[in-house]
Amino acid sequence: MSSMSIVAMDSSFKAVYMVHWNKNDERDWLIKGSTPYKELELIVKSKLLLKDIARLSPAEQTSSLESFHKVILFFAPKSVHFPFTTMAAREQLAGLHFNENSARAQALTQTGKHMWGVSFPKARRGEPVIKAVKVTPTFVDVQELMGEVVELRNTYPTSKKAEALRSNRQVPPPIASAFVKPNKLILVGVQRSRSRFNK
Template identity: 55%
Template sequence: MAKEHPEVTHWFDCWHVAKGIYKKLEAAGKRRSCKNLSDWARSISNHLYWCAASSEGDGDLVHDKWISILNHVTNIQEGHEGKYQSCQHGQLANRKWIKRDSKAFLELEKVVKGRLLVKDVKNKSPAEQTSGLEAFHRVVCHFAPKLVHFFHAQMEARLYLAALHFNKNGARPQAVSQDGTPMFAISYPKSRKGEGVAKEVKVKQTYGKQFSKMSSKLC
């Protein structure tokens, strides 16, 4: 790709990297002298998403924002290096800050400034992630279950239906209550080991007349 299509920008998916960071910090946090890292592990892995999403593809800015987490965890919110001079959040409540030069901080620094991570963090995708493709694959499995055999014509028709349904409902807006308040729900994914996660409640899926007519013709 680099030789034949140099005009194509190669982005890395954030999820895989953030997952690795979280696991490393969780493992380090099990040590007696590094318990604070467990409290920060989820926030630091989420910080990687924010670095990529808020930098509009500027690799150097992503890098500087990522490195700034070493100051943030010690309650230093200004005077960061490079393009990112100060944190953008408001006033913070008191937290379990990590003392600089402590064992926990040194372990965190090893992870944050890992040679490969510092090199690759500049190429983190600012918007598109593989989660969107995985969501489409789940829709495909709904219309064409893997346990059922379909001949080519039927399989092609079901893939068309899956694409139509996903394109119509894949980017649904967030639902709101009667007073206009955005709605959220708590989910407990297995990957979070019982930890609750707030997710947006989307408006109901639609099955328009055009979709129904198309499905009747294809099937």
């Protein structure tokens, strides 16, 4: 890249300054003490930006991981209890759906221009933020999975045969089974002895 533009906006958001820079240009491209210099310095040296830079990940960003967690929560919400096998199946479905749709292209208008959406997040105090509009998600795996369901139904025509296959799987015991259930009467007695109102 031999040239680029730097845009700075003053703190009142009334004026926008654009400075063009060419690497072959020998002159100072931003004059110290000028209004664009001061505004850029305010932005670059702001405490919030410096704090954010210190917290940036040096290698990988987490946005795709957060997107995957969102897909998992769609398929298996935390507010609903699922048995282990059902939860495993839902997480596998979420993985298949995410892998199929994680690299969707940006949608285009009829004239061939990229589509953008505007949102007003609370974190930005209502300031508008543009986001790329992606093409609609695909569900190609659904046909393959439905074919597999039909094949399994033909292989195991009764629920008894299907249950026999399911019982061969290793299902971990519930977490609560690792703890001893306390006696309620003993707990009530201990609570009463500790309470300042029963003295």
